[in-house]
Amino acid sequence: MNKKLIFVFLILLIFGGLTAKIASSRSNISLNESALYPEDI
Structure with a gap:
């Protein structure tokens, strides 16, 4: 237990x-970069 x-x-x-x-x-990365690199999310 x-x-x-x-x-x-x-x-x-x-x-x-x-x-x-x-x-x-997410607060450090811009929306464009998060859209270009979805595997980092």
């Missing part, structure tokens, strides 16, 4: 880090 809680916590931590990274990159 403890391993399961740690596993879920790690997933949430990674997911939160990815969303924060995407949000910061």
Whole structure:
């Protein structure tokens, strides 16, 4: 049970880090660049 809680916590931590990274990159990248490089989103 403890391993399961740690596993879920790690997933949430990674997911939160990815969303924060995407949000910061979106604020730095213009709309034209995000349209040219959709794989970066």
